Amino acid sequence: MEQKLTMEKLVNHCKGCGFVYPGSDIYDGLANTWDYGPVGVELKNNIKKAWWKRFVQESDNSFGVDAAILMNPRVWEASGHTTSFADPKMDCKECKMRERADNLIEEYCAKHKISGIIPDKMTTDEMQAFIEEHKVNCPKCGKHNWTPIRQFNLMFETSRGVTEEGQNKIYLRPETAQGEFVNFLNVQRTTRAKVPFGIAQIGKAFRNEITPGNFIFRTIEFEQMEHQFFCKGEDGEKYYNEYKQKAMQFLLDLGFKQDDLRFKDHDKLAHYAKAACDIQYNFPIGWSELNGIHNRTNYDLSRHQEFSGKSMMYTDPITNEKYIPHDIEYSIGCDRLVLATLCNAYDEETLEGGDTRIVMHFEPCLAPYKVAVLPLQKNLSEKAKEIYKNLQKHFMCTYDEAGSIGKRYRRQDQIGTPVCLTIDFNTLEDNTVTIRDRDTMEQIRMNVADIPAYIQNKLAF
Ligand code: GAP
Secondary structure, eight states: OOOOOOHHHHHHHHHHHTSEEETTGGGTOOTTOEEEOHHHHHHHHHHHHHHHIIIIITOTTEEEOOOOSBOOTHHHHHHTHHHHOEEEEEEBTTTOOEEEHHHHHHHHHHHTTOOSOOGGGOOHHHHHHHHHHTTOOOTTTOOOOBOOOEEEEOOEEEEEOSSSTTOEEEEEOSOSHHHHHTTHHHHHHHHTOOSSEEEEEEEEEEOOOSSOOTTTTSOSEEEEEEEEEEEOGGGHHHHHHHHHHHHHHHHHHTTOOGGGEEEEEOSSOOTTOSEEEEEEEEETTEEEEEEEEEEOTTHHHHHHHHHHOOOOOEEOTTTOOEEOOEEEEEEEEHHHHHHHHHHHHEEEEEOTTSOEEEEEOOOTTTOSOSEEEEESSGGGHHHHHHHHHHHHTTSOEEEOOSSOHHHHHHHHHHHTOSEEEEEOHHHHHHSEEEEEETTTOOEEEEEGGGHHHHHHHHTOO
16 A cells, blocks of 8 residues: 655655654754754755756856855845745744744635635735734744734845954855856856856855754755746746746656646745746645746846846847846755655555565665675675676776675665676686566576676766
8 A cells, every 4th residue: 555655754764764854953953944864964965966967067148156155144134035035934922933924824724615715915914914814823822912013134144344343244145146246247248148147056054044954845944956047038937937937847857746846826926026936846744946047037137236236237249239138947856855855756666575675766866885795605705796886987886795695686776776796706706696676576597797788877967
């Protein structure tokens, strides 16, 4: 019988196998922080590599940057983050629970089957009135005794300066996008890129999120993979639609099923956006945002021109036309994609004879280890290590000689290793090994010399 994947089950699996551990674990953790373990970091790196390959390497006109996390605070004034990057929060005066007013309303409407209420479109006063009128209670203690709604800025502040008096407030960036905008002209000039072209970046972002977050779905420190595509204003719609398709195709190529993905247009557009949508994934917590695609017009570059006093004009080398390009943004949280990939790969199978196995059906290009080398007996370890050493030059490999071969296969299934090699006494005679496929569990015999090409073939993305 198919078992439904719950977040709790996934968290336990991830901790037990070394994908993800609670942050600061031996100090009882720090809410909303997680550490990637030995197989988790490989999975995450492979996801970043796949994204970079698709959106930079295989794109004729996209360039990467790696901008500083700490930026001039004027950047965040220009982007609007200092004034409007805030969540409506309220505290329960009884149990001190802090909640987002929009989430409370959403949950209340879902529970009481009230339709047509979109908290994103409500003002602070409207949310306050709704909560009072419907007597929305605290989900923790059940009482109705809230503080008024206050806007809570999500940026983490820190300070810089040699003396206490001379300190300046700076921020840990809440998105990587601004590092791409402020480098628009640097990149354009150094690469001699012609509009349309893109700038991509992968890096950490920080948000002082109020509501805790379903494992690595919503954390206070996370990585984003963002791509800004600069184009002429009249081409914005065309490239917006193109990036919607590219973003969807990327996920399908990573092994996601179309039935588990859907586009969701934003209910409320930011004042500068012409169009915006998310791709949602059917997580164990329900349909939720995986990534966003926005037509941000020329708002960001115009604001940086205004706040920095530096021209953001692009001159078309053929027509001599001068204009500030528009931007199509594609943004995906790397950790959120790791979570979706884990959910998509997780499977509990019942085998012939009634045994069960947990298997992670990762696309081979994403699997933490590509191959596991398993000597059938300990006295075959010399030959096995020789093969292992050689394969390490090509791929991330793992070696295991502890326990029965069946148990060792199960351990590899749990971390999604696509290929296991078993070294037996015949290997000493004819240099062949048994190759076992993770998904079909079929076994074939192969010469050691042919293994790198066999595995490489599986890794195509
Ligand atoms: N530059 C646009 C931007 O940052 P966003 O919708 O706020 O847009 C983009 O974030 C993506 O970053 C989201 O689709 C999600 O995948 C990821 N993300 C946002 N906040 C996150 C958080 N607190 N934890 C993990 N991932 C997050």
